[in-house]
Amino acid sequence: MSPNSTLxxxxxxxxxxxxxxxxxxxxxxxxxxxxxxxxxxLTMVVANEFLKNRIxxxxxxxxxxxxxxxxxxxxxxxxxxxxxxxxxPVADRKLTIDYRQGNLNSTYTFDSFVVGKSNMFAFRMxxxxxxxxxxxxxPFYIFGDVGLGKxxxxxxxxxxxxxxxxxxxxLYVKADNFIEDFVSLLSRNKNKTEEFNAKYKDIDVILVxxxxxxxxxxxxxxxxxxxxxxLYLNNKQxxxxxxxxxxxxxxxxxxxxTRFEAGLSVDIQIPELEHRISILKxxxxxxxxxxxxxxxxxxxxxxxxxxxxxxxxxxLIRLISYAQTFNLEITMDVVEEALGAVxxxxxxxxxxxxxxxxxxxxxxxxxxxxxxxxxIGKKRHAKFTLPRHIAMYLIKLKFNIPYKTIGSLFNDxxxxxxLAACEKVERDMRMDSxxxxxxxxxxxxxxxxxxx
Numbered sequence: 001m002s003p004n005s006t007l008x009x010x011x012x013x014x015x016x017x018x019x020x021x022x023x024x025x026x027x028x029x030x031x032x033x034x035x036x037x038x039x040x041x042l043t044m045v046v047a048n049e050f051l052k053n054r055i056x057x058x059x060x061x062x063x064x065x066x067x068x069x070x071x072x073x074x075x076x077x078x079x080x081x082x083x084x085x086x087x088x089p090v091a092d093r094k095l096t097i098d099y100r101q102g103n104l105n106s107t108y109t110f111d112s113f114v115v116g117k118s119n120m121f122a123f124r125m126x127x128x129x130x131x132x133x134x135x136x137x138x139p140f141y142i143f144g145d146v147g148l149g150k151x152x153x154x155x156x157x158x159x160x161x162x163x164x165x166x167x168x169x170x171l172y173v174k175a176d177n178f179i180e181d182f183v184s185l186l187s188r189n190k191n192k193t194e195e196f197n198a199k200y201k202d203i204d205v206i207l208v209x210x211x212x213x214x215x216x217x218x219x220x221x222x223x224x225x226x227x228x229x230x231l232y233l234n235n236k237q238x239x240x241x242x243x244x245x246x247x248x249x250x251x252x253x254x255x256x257x258t259r260f261e262a263g264l265s266v267d268i269q270i271p272e273l274e275h276r277i278s279i280l281k282x283x284x285x286x287x288x289x290x291x292x293x294x295x296x297x298x299x300x301x302x303x304x305x306x307x308x309x310x311x312x313x314x315x316l317i318r319l320i321s322y323a324q325t326f327n328l329e330i331t332m333d334v335v336e337e338a339l340g341a342v343x344x345x346x347x348x349x350x351x352x353x354x355x356x357x358x359x360x361x362x363x364x365x366x367x368x369x370x371x372x373x374x375x376i377g378k379k380r381h382a383k384f385t386l387p388r389h390i391a392m393y394l395i396k397l398k399f400n401i402p403y404k405t406i407g408s409l410f411n412d413x414x415x416x417x418x419l420a421a422c423e424k425v426e427r428d429m430r431m432d433s434x435x436x437x438x439x440x441x442x443x444x445x446x447x448x449x450x451x452x
Contacts, residue, residue: 108155116275137264144268147310
């Protein structure tokens with residue numbers, strides 16, 4: 001039996017456990033072997049268009065997740081109908097799988113993205129964009145702090161599109177790489193110009209990561225503006241990520257930011273504790289399916305790394321690697337041994353953040369022209385309660401510390417009071433443009449270099 005056939009038989013065993021007998025017997029059992037293996041793409045044959053469409057639309061993500069799990073090399077599966085095999089030309093067409101291998105991380109799929117309240121809207125809209133590229137939201141702009149999953153969600157769009165049509169030309173590029181390509185283009189070498197146009201214009205979907213890196217690069221921005229308009233006018237899907245809303249991008253030309261805002265913007269927020277624990281459980285399973293890490297230990301790690309999921313996952317990987325290297329059972333003592341240096345650095349960072357809590361309170365007090373004691377104190381006049389609530393909301397937004405801790409910064413208020421205040425500000429901002437403007441203005445002051 002060939003390695004590909006062995007892989008498919010292994011996947012079949014899991015599919016039989018995952019789905020009911022009728023689905024398994026109708027869709028998966030009749031598929032016995034691969035038709036073609038090219039550049040890591042396995043093409044599988046089913047009887048007709050109906051079965052092909054059902055598998056490619058409903059089950060392909062799970063199948064490719066299993067393929068990644070069981071294959072030692074990068075591999076993806078695609079299903080075609082028997083009619084397409086007959087129509088297949090003798091000379092193989094050049095597939096664009098190079099884009100996936102060179103630019104897209106095949107593990108960044110919708111299935112491997114852990115969904116919670118903090119990213120639910122972004123996730124659902126990303127799936128719609130992937131299902132109908134160029135039609136639902138163009139451009140699609142994803143923003144949020146570092147390490148919260150923007151790149152994963154962006155690349156999941158590209159991987160989903162390729163799963164459904166391997167002929168689609170997808171390009172993922174970080175903004176700094178675009179700058180490098182443009183600088184190379186400035187050599188005015190004819191070959192470089194043709195190479196640049198072939199890479200950036202002869203595509204169906206462009207995924208541009210960390211657009212804020214283009215700040216101050218005016219010539220690059222102008223080139224990207226021309227590319228943006230070319231792709232947009234040709235109905236090509238544009239997906240962009242950034243660490244902030246388009247309206248808050250600094251040193252990016254307005255003609256670009258207004259185009260970003262003309263599409264759909266979604267944000268990924270800091271996930272809640274339960275969501276972070278779910279992420280750690282998923283990560284543990286991908287590292288070692290047979291490994292069990294106690295709920296108390298996962299809760300501890302999730303509570304220590306609230307603001308950066310990438311950092312949190314890195315801590316988990318360090319812990320598991322440490323335990324496996326020394327053949328240790330994962331206990332809290334082992335956590336202290338493995339993560340001691342990391343937690344010590346984290347503690348120092350948190351101590352620095354405490355100074356920033358005071359600065360946020362001061363900036364809000366100055367903005368609303370109230371005294372700091374009145375902002376923190378117990379006076380209930382609207383003149384003081386609104387800025388107080390905004391200060392609570394912004395400290396939670398920026399540092400995601402527990403509500404009880406925020407309450408301690410405001411004359412030992414109860415955690416439920418802080419929770420209600422934060423929810424009220426978030427709710428009222430959707431309906432009150434003046435309030436949103438005020439909060440956005442304060443955020444700009446908080447993000448200014450003087451606070452860093």
